[in-house]
Amino acid sequence: MSSKLRLALVFFLLFGLLAGAGLAQDSVSITVRCKASPPEEDWRCNSFAVVEEQVEAELGIDIDLNLIQDNAGWGDYKNEFVLASEAGEAPDIILSGHEDIGAWAPAGFIIPLDDVIGMHSEFDDIVPSLWDSHGYAGQIWGIPQDAEARPIFYSKLLLRDLGWSEDDIESLPDRVVAGEWTFADMLATAEAAIEEGIVDEGNGWWHRPSNGPDFLYYYFGHGGEVLDMEGNLVVDREALVATYELLGGAVASGVLRSDIIGLDWNEVWHPTVAQADTVLFAAGGTWNWPNWSINYVADKGGDEFLFENIGLTLIPAMATGNAITLTHPLTYMISSGSANPDVALELIAAITTPEHNNKHAIDSFHLGILNAQLESEAYANNRLLSSAHYMLDHTTALPNHPGWNAWSNAYFLGIQAVETGEADAAGAADIAIAQMQNELGDGIAVR
């Protein structure tokens, strides 16, 4: 090869490289971290991969998408984000509980979205009530990813043994909504089942075995409030005592186990409740269903077995007279350290469609977040979702407040005290209130 030819080749190669670089689309890197339990909750992160090319085409950029699906405990998961934010290594999009807005917004780890939400029509269709749990200091800080209900699961199998007709069983959710069948009726039914030997003592009703959002609906059910009109933390002593009386009374009557708190979720709680032959009523979450179907009763027929033997209803009415539940929407938040928040929001908008959210809702039994989704065929025809969606009309939510963890930990202390018999209801309320006052000082008002 002559030297001229070699020179020409080098020239063309260099030219080609430079031209290629000039013509190449801008590349932006987006990292998404999702809390999700595989396989049923995989769409929380995987949906982004599905829309990646679509968003690339829309924006004319190349997206280097990095999806991190994490199934760590909530405490560790949240700390990871806090530490990563401070280290400048936070993901662009973090999926977490809406209550984290109360801690991460004042810390400056996430950005407010009020000014940009309007730029994406996809967000116009989000069920309006869901935005309520995404606010802090008058601004919106996240986009709802899903919603859910925390119902009472009832064993049809054991109710049949107790002499309930199919009509009685199938109409139970409606009677609960109407306030005809209350929490007191539920406890009385459980007591009857124990007396007749249909369930063992302590297996009339199970609540969750560890701290978590569910416990708040007992307090709400007795008229309690966590935030006042100005958004300050409050505790209602009367509602607190009534709540502890309900829980302590259930233990005293033998309906609820005194050692329910501390039971292992996966070793005992799920495998027992899913069989439907041991526990009459269990307070859980809609997402428990696919978990049971896949992991605990697959050999018995999975969903078919569960439909045959387990039903779900709102939490029956307590002192307020209204049946309730609690929704704990997970939310996509955009990190303040993100170099491309506009691209991150574009990606979130692209998956906030009935098509994408339905996949998550159906696989994981989480409730829809879009009005159009509720009218879509896939959602409306889904037996599970259609049996639970009405619960969103009766829902409550956790507060977004930096002091919420101290409030909830103290509240949970009272529950532990009354259920283990270490204090009566009034004593448990004293313990909880003293703990709140010690840790929150002037930040809590006792009513």
Added chain:
Amino acid sequence: MSQRQEKREAHSRSAWRSHLGAYGFMAPAGILVIIFFLIPVAIVLYLSVTNLASSNFTSDLARMEFIGLKNFRTLFNDQFARKIFFNTIFYVLVTLSFFNVGLALIVSLLTTHIDRNAGFFFRALWILPRITSPVVYILIWKRMMAEAPFGIINQFNEILGQPTFNYVSTNPWVFVVLVNGFIGVSFGMIIFTSAIESIPRDLLNASLVDGSSKLQRIRYVILPLIRWPLLFVVTYQTLSLLTSFEEILLLTDGGPGLYRTEVWSLTAFHRALSNYFGNAQWGYGSAFAVLLVFIGVVLAVIYMRVFRFDELVAEPRVEAL
């Protein structure tokens, strides 16, 4: 400069040079102590006088809000602080005396008084809990203790027609101590065994020639000669137990009920690093950690006085003669 002064300076230079080697040898350990103990203690001490939490988190010390002793006031006003403190004392004392020192000493003495290979085999068995991952180790225990029909012990109870129990709920301390004690035995066992094995055979044989029984030989010959390893194991394991919480976290998470098995270091972890609803309280958790450091240092000093540490590290009298 007078000749005398010159001599004195030369002596001082030579003394410095002669110590230089000693400082050099101490330097690596000293640097490690500074990096991994003194600096973290200083940082935790500083964090404990701030209100650092997830909601105002920063790693910039200058941006943290100084709140004086407020965290310590909150801690001392906590209605459960006293209970958690005495839980810790109970846990350390029982685990240390029955397992980390007591059983470790018994296993060492037994396995050094039987066939050497058999002794090695039994000691290897006792090391298994130590080398098993804590999560796997606790899963094994949980599977053993779980209530019927899931737990292995309860399955035997059912076969034998005995009542079944939720052991974690009915006897949490028994299992917390057993789980930690089985891990703790191995450390003392290795130290004590090597100390017993290094006692000159002449001394042990001489005691038998003098007519002592095996028990008398243990009491009057072996135990006095392993006083230094005993001090080391008691001190090290006390401090280790004071700060250990991972097995309790995985087994009971401080429950059941109101802090029944919660220990001080677990509370520090719960406050500063692990909260179901987020917004961990780093400053408040650090206040718990600071008190733990203080207690550890005080205990270390007490142990050194009680065991007469100065005498133990003095020049050996036999060689000095």
